[in-house]
Amino acid sequence: MSLKNYTSINDIDHIETWIQEALMIKSNPLKNNELGKNKTLGLLFFNSSLRTRLSTQKAALNLGMNPIVMNVSGDAWGIEFEDGTVMNGSTAEHIKEAAAVVSQYCDVIAVRAFPSLTDKIKDESEHILKSFIKYASVPLVNMESSTSHPLQGLTDAITIKENTTKKRPKVVLSWAPHVKALPHAVANSFTNAMQKMDVEFVIANPKGYNLNPEIVKDTLVYHDQKEAFKNADFVYAKNWSSYEDYGKVVKTDLDWMITKDKIGAAKFMHCLPVRRNVVVEDAVLDSENALVTEQANNRTFAAQLVLKKILENV
Ligand SMILES: NCCC[C@H](NC(=O)CCC(=O)O)C(=O)O
Numbered sequence: 014m015s016l017k018n019y020t021s022i023n024d025i026d027h028i029e030t031w032i033q034e035a036l037m038i039k040s041n042p043l044k045n046n047e048l049g050k051n052k053t054l055g056l057l058f059f060n061s062s063l064r065t066r067l068s069t070q071k072a073a074l075n076l077g078m079n080p081i082v083m084n085v086s087g088d089a090w091g092i093e094f095e096d097g098t099v100m101n102g103s104t105a106e107h108i109k110e111a112a113a114v115v116s117q118y119c120d121v122i123a124v125r126a127f128p129s130l131t132d133k134i135k136d137e138s139e140h141i142l143k144s145f146i147k148y149a150s151v152p153l154v155n156m157e158s159s160t161s162h163p164l165q166g167l168t169d170a171i172t173i174k175e176n177t178t179k180k181r182p183k184v185v186l187s188w189a190p191h192v193k194a195l196p197h198a199v200a201n202s203f204t205n206a207m208q209k210m211d212v213e214f215v216i217a218n219p220k221g222y223n224l225n226p227e228i229v230k231d232t233l234v235y236h237d238q239k240e241a242f243k244n245a246d247f248v249y250a251k252n253w254s255s256y257e258d259y260g261k262v263v264k265t266d267l268d269w270m271i272t273k274d275k276i277g278a279a280k281f282m283h284c285l286p287v288r289r290n291v292v293v294e295d296a297v298l299d300s301e302n303a304l305v306t307e308q309a310n311n312r313t314f315a316a317q318l319v320l321k322k323i324l325e326n327v
């Protein structure tokens with residue numbers, strides 16, 4: 014299947030096939046190093062990044078593409094996204110011009126834009142991502158938007174497939190404590206990805222932290238972490254702010270921190286960056302059961318698969 018834009022896990026037609034394709038790329042990353050020759054990937058960051066910034070560039074380089082990167086916030090002119098506004102405030106150019114202009118320099122555009130966590134309706138409308146899609150004339154890749162992080166979700170699916178010996182492993186997504194209000198994007202895309210895979214998938218979170226019911230669907234949600242962790246093969250930790258009381262930290266349940274004692278022999282996963290001894294204790298991250306570096310490595314191959322599918326279509 015060729016691809017126009019990659020904005021959500023729902024753009025994956027058959028996840029098992031995509032995983033196999035990504036693993037083929039991993040076994041020979043330079044096989045298609047002519048496919049992107051003389052093509053430019055523009056990476057636009059409205060927020061910080063280490064893994065996405067480097068692994069997506071690495072993926073582009075493996076395909077022979079030329080990546081160019083910009084930190085939009087701070088370095089570029091402030092972009093206006095509202096239609097018909099009198100631009101006499103702090104924004105200096107409109108997304109209509111900005112996206113059209115970036116499309117002159119790039120064959121593919123990748124964008125990272127986190128949610129406000131204050132305006133649920135606006136965040137859920139994905140106005141930044143959708144505006145780029147509307148006004149750019151080239152394909153777009155989501156590098157974590159308000160509600161989804163599909164490069165991460167695909168990576169996590171690949172990592173679980175590589176690290177399981179069981180036909181149908183038990184995978185638990187667990188909320189974990191944090192000092193800040195964080196987005197739902199990673200948890201949403203992980204949930205979307207697990208729902209497409211042949212795994213026993215459950216979610217554990219304290220009361221008040223249920224994810225968007227339209228994402229959770231009929232996935233089992235436990236409010237008792239210990240109960241959820243029984244017989245788990247993979248524990249995926251992530252903090253998110255409240256969805257119901259949108260963007261709020263309703264309570265910091267410190268006893269939800271992931272410990273060696275709690276997860277036993279289960280493999281530990283996290284998208285990173287992770288706050289040690291807040292989200293998860295050192296003993297877990299420093300153990301052989303931590304897959305976090307492997308996940309970060311797989312980001313390259315997930316991005317490479319997505320770019321390959323887009324390049325085959327342009
Ligand atoms: N891209 C992976 C996670 C990005 C972001 N984490 C953060 O903002 C953590 C920041 C901190 O720990 O201060 C999130 O949860 O969506």
Ligand SMILES: NC(=O)OP(=O)(O)O
Nearest residue numbers: 062063064065284285
């Ligand atoms: N996991 C992830 O997306 O990391 P960065 O925020 O560092 O890109």
